Each structure stands twice: as C-alpha cells, then as structure tokens.
Amino acid sequence: MDPNAKRFLQFQIMWIAISLGISLALSFLLPFPLNFIAMLGVFLGMNYFMRRRQMRMMGMRGGDSFFGGGLGGSSMFGQQAVEYYCMSCGTKHNQRSCPNCGSNMKRIG
Ligand SMILES: [Zn+2]
Structure with a gap:
C-alpha cells in the first residue's frame, strides 16, 4: 500500500x-x-x-490518473484489475513509464 x-x-x-x-x-x-x-x-x-x-x-x-489513464486509455478493459504504482514517487498508473516522474520501475499495488 x-x-x-x-x-x-x-x-x-x-x-x-x-x-x-x-x-x-x-x-x-x-x-x-x-x-x-x-x-x-x-x-x-x-x-x-x-x-x-x-x-x-x-x-x-x-x-492525470483518472482522466489520462482511466477514461482515455485501454485500462477500462483488461488492465482494470491490476494496479501499478511507481516505485520512486508512488503515483498510480497503467503506463509503461510513470507519467509523473518518468520512472520505468513500478510495482503491483
Ligand atoms: Zn513516478
């Protein structure tokens, strides 16, 4: 968490x-x-x-997380169940790299 x-x-x-x-x-x-x-x-x-x-x-x-990732992207289907959190700043996102700090390191929360 x-x-x-x-x-x-x-x-x-x-x-x-x-x-x-x-x-x-x-x-x-x-x-x-x-x-x-x-x-x-x-x-x-x-x-x-x-x-x-x-x-x-x-x-x-x-x-950024709700409108950018939730409504615009494909996270409504498929990825919805899994939530990723950035390891360096803690931002929740479903993208390859963190939209907040650009880090590629993420964990499943
Ligand atoms: Zn980050």
Whole structure:
C-alpha cells in the first residue's frame, strides 16, 4: 500500500473511533430521544466531513490518473484489475513509464 493511502486510512479509522467515542459518551449522558438525535448528528457530521476530505484528496490525485489513464486509455478493459504504482514517487498508473516522474520501475499495488 502506498504511504498516502495508508495515512488516509489511519486518519479515517481515527475519526471513526472518535465519533464512536462521542456517540457512546452521549448515549450515557443524555436521555433517550436526545441521545439518539445527538448521535445521528455526530454520525452525519463525520460522514460529511470525511466525504469532503476524500473528494479533495481524489481531486488532487485525479488530474492525470483518472482522466489520462482511466477514461482515455485501454485500462477500462483488461488492465482494470491490476494496479501499478511507481516505485520512486508512488503515483498510480497503467503506463509503461510513470507519467509523473518518468520512472520505468513500478510495482503491483
Ligand atoms: Zn513516478
């Protein structure tokens, strides 16, 4: 797994843990109808926050890998299942050489 994805996953797990902790605390502190509403609010808020962050990260990386490799090339058929990552910069691509740094070294991620 490339370090960016790993860091993102750790961040996501951390947020899930935090929101779970808040929900649990609320369910102890508040009476029934209130704690349910508060838990829902925390859950939806976290969801919204995480989706926004995810979209921003995909927007950052999507420039060349999504439109250049995914929609334009042959990766829709055949190569779709296998994902290659550049060994020197970690960019995901399906080309012979890295579109980001030009390196020929790549690994299957
Ligand atoms: Zn590269």
